[in-house]
Amino acid sequence: MNTAKRKWVPYFFLSPYLLFYVVLGLIPIVFSFYVSLTNWDGISGKTFVGLSNYKFLFNPDSYFFQSVGNTLLFIAMTLPLQIIFGLAIASLLYSQFVKWKAFFQLINFLPYIVTPVAVGLMFNLLFDWQAGFVNKVLLHFGLIEEGIYWLGDPVYARMIIVLMLFWKGFGYTMIFFLAGLANIPKDLNEAAQVDGASGFRSFWSITLPLLKPVMTFIIITGIIGGFQLLEEPMLLLGGSGMGSSSAVIGGPERCCLTTVWNMYDTAYGSTTRYGLGAAIAYGLCVIIAIFSFIGVRLQRGDQE
Amino acid sequence: MNSTARTTLATSAIALLSIFALLPFYIMIVMGTYQNEDLFQRIVLIPGHYLWENLKTVAASRFDLVYWNSLIVSVASTLLSVFVSAFAGFAFAKHEFKYKNKIFGAVLLTMMIPGQLGLVAYVIEMRYLGVSGTLLPLIMPWIANAFGVFWMTQFMKGAIPTEVLESARMDGCSDIGVFFRIVLAFIYPAITTLSLLVFLWSWNNYLLPLIIINKPELYTIPLGITSLGNAYRTDLAAQILGLTLGTIPVLILFAFGSKSFIRGLTAGSVKG
Numbered sequence: 001m002n003t004a005k006r007k008w009v010p011y012f013f014l015s016p017y018l019l020f021y022v023v024l025g026l027i028p029i030v031f032s033f034y035v036s037l038t039n040w041d042g043i044s045g046k047t048f049v050g051l052s053n054y055k056f057l058f059n060p061d062s063y064f065f066q067s068v069g070n071t072l073l074f075i076a077m078t079l080p081l082q083i084i085f086g087l088a089i090a091s092l093l094y095s096q097f098v099k100w101k102a103f104f105q106l107i108n109f110l111p112y113i114v115t116p117v118a119v120g121l122m123f124n125l126l127f128d129w130q131a132g133f134v135n136k137v138l139l140h141f142g143l144i145e146e147g148i149y150w151l152g153d154p155v156y157a158r159m160i161i162v163l164m165l166f167w168k169g170f171g172y173t174m175i176f177f178l179a180g181l182a183n184i185p186k187d188l189n190e191a192a193q194v195d196g197a198s199g200f201r202s203f204w205s206i207t208l209p210l211l212k213p214v215m216t217f218i219i220i221t222g223i224i225g226g227f228q229l230l231e232e233p234m235l236l237l238g239g240s241g242m243g244s245s246s247a248v249i250g251g252p253e254r255c256c257l258t259t260v261w262n263m264y265d266t267a268y269g270s271t272t273r274y275g276l277g278a279a280i281a282y283g284l285c286v287i288i289a290i291f292s293f294i295g296v297r298l299q300r301g302d303q304e
Numbered sequence: 305m306n307s308t309a310r311t312t313l314a315t316s317a318i319a320l321l322s323i324f325a326l327l328p329f330y331i332m333i334v335m336g337t338y339q340n341e342d343l344f345q346r347i348v349l350i351p352g353h354y355l356w357e358n359l360k361t362v363a364a365s366r367f368d369l370v371y372w373n374s375l376i377v378s379v380a381s382t383l384l385s386v387f388v389s390a391f392a393g394f395a396f397a398k399h400e401f402k403y404k405n406k407i408f409g410a411v412l413l414t415m416m417i418p419g420q421l422g423l424v425a426y427v428i429e430m431r432y433l434g435v436s437g438t439l440l441p442l443i444m445p446w447i448a449n450a451f452g453v454f455w456m457t458q459f460m461k462g463a464i465p466t467e468v469l470e471s472a473r474m475d476g477c478s479d480i481g482v483f484f485r486i487v488l489a490f491i492y493p494a495i496t497t498l499s500l501l502v503f504l505w506s507w508n509n510y511l512l513p514l515i516i517i518n519k520p521e522l523y524t525i526p527l528g529i530t531s532l533g534n535a536y537r538t539d540l541a542a543q544i545l546g547l548t549l550g551t552i553p554v555l556i557l558f559a560f561g562s563k564s565f566i567r568g569l570t571a572g573s574v575k576g
Contacts, residue, residue, distance in 0.1 A: 017448055097307070171325065179566065260511070
């Protein structure tokens with residue numbers, strides 16, 4: 001075996017990824033930054049405008065910070081729910097007290113695999129004020145006098161989005177907690193039992209600390225994924241979503257406008273301001289970077 | 305509390321939650337079997353008799369073509385992504401080279417970058433390359449998949465004994481031979497898990513097709529469903545049936561693959 005000859009081997013295995021990453025990832029990212037420094041509608045020539053697109057993000061007319069705030073609110077309300085329920089179900093499924101484990105695992109994971117577009121439309125139908133299932137049931141039992149206009153009210157609309165995201169995501173966190181539980185050595189809990197610890201006590205002092213890597217993984221990917229939120233609110237509130245002008249972008253008072261929806265609408269929806277759209281994407285990236293940085297710092301702080 | 309009581313209690317708790325998970329599906333399926341007018345008049349709880357008529361409406365929109373497009377895109381994305389990720393993962397997990405940790409750090413960093421960051425320029429690049437009238441722009445982003453590389457690297461570190469690789473090389477097996485004959489066999493669970501995830505993500509992808517695809521004959525499932533909404537705005541029942549049909553393939557895939565999917569996750573990178 002000639003070691004000199006084998007030096008190229010790792011580069012050989014790495015090259016397809018690196019090549020495609022540069023062409024399909026890196027070049028568009030760099031070029032998008034250039035676009036974000038220009039005024040461009042995609043048809044006429046680009047005009048270099050420096051940082052003025054970024055300055056405009058601070059103008060309320062750009063809806064940038066409103067959309068970031070909305071997105072953060074959805075993450076802050078949904079993620080804890082998903083973690084608590086995901087962990088509770090995973091612990092139940094992992095205990096010896098549940099029958100038909102594989103079956104229940106699959107059922108609770110199903111919402112996660114449904115096309116987000118379908119999820120948005122499905123909840124749009126459930127909460128439609130005329131034909132919606134929810135209003136009909138409430139009317140049937142005489143709980144309300146007339147149909148509630150769920151999607152026309154900012155508070156209700158946000159509640160429905162949180163419900164929808166929770167419904168979609170708790171099975172996903174459950175799967176990861178199940179995987180984490182399976183990696184905890186069984187003898188630790190057995191030893192605790194021998195020492196007379198209650199089930200709750202050993203869960204709190206043994207299981208929970210050992211699940212920390214999974215917890216970190218879920219929180220970080222949950223925040224990154226949460227910032228990409230687009231389809232569910234767009235289809236919930238826009239119906240067809242294909243640039244439909246009938247509905248206000250972002251729902252009542254733009255209370256459900258997410259950052260990516262804002263970017264899409266700026267660059268490809270109601271306006272074609274590519275430069276501003278690219279600036280929104282970069283602004284989002286900075287915000288995610290700040291959150292990731294805080295997350296990593298907190299994790300490090302714990303270890304020290 | 306004895307263990308039978310506990311079993312009953314725990315199982316019924318899970319069963320209740322499962323109803324919560326399944327209810328919207330059930331309502332969706334049932335609504336697709338009714339005539340449009342019925343949906344506005346009463347609560348529908350059991351399947352109706354209008355399924356065949358609604359199916360005909362959906363079929364008239366060439367939904368089969370939409371299916372076919374989604375299938376091509378998802379299968380191609382999955383194969384390319386898994387293959388390229390496994391290649392790169394092999395280099396990171398089982399080889400030494402200069403700046404290895406720095407390059408791997410860069411891969412981790414790209415995982416944090418939102419996919420929309422380069423979107424504006426990506427669309428222009430595809431137009432420039434002359435492929436925006438094809439399905440290629442929907443497949444290509446998955447080839448260089450940072451998550452896949454991370455996943456494969458973590459898995460291979462633990463799953464492949466270095467001695468086996470060494471002895472294969474001693475016996476004169478080429479490095480490419482080692483990869484295809486030995487490495488692939490060891491990482492089977494990681495391949496299943498990553499394949500299911502990439503297939504799911506590309507099947508469900510909406511934003512990129514929405515921006516880049518402008519010919520109805522190239523629509524994928526998420527676009528096909530929304531365009532059903534446009535064409536049959538009044539025919540809610542047909543649209544709901546379209547939703548159900550678009551969901552079925554991934555349901556089947558995960559129903560069969562969920563066991564090895566979870567096994568792959570457990571053996572894989574959640575170890576932290």
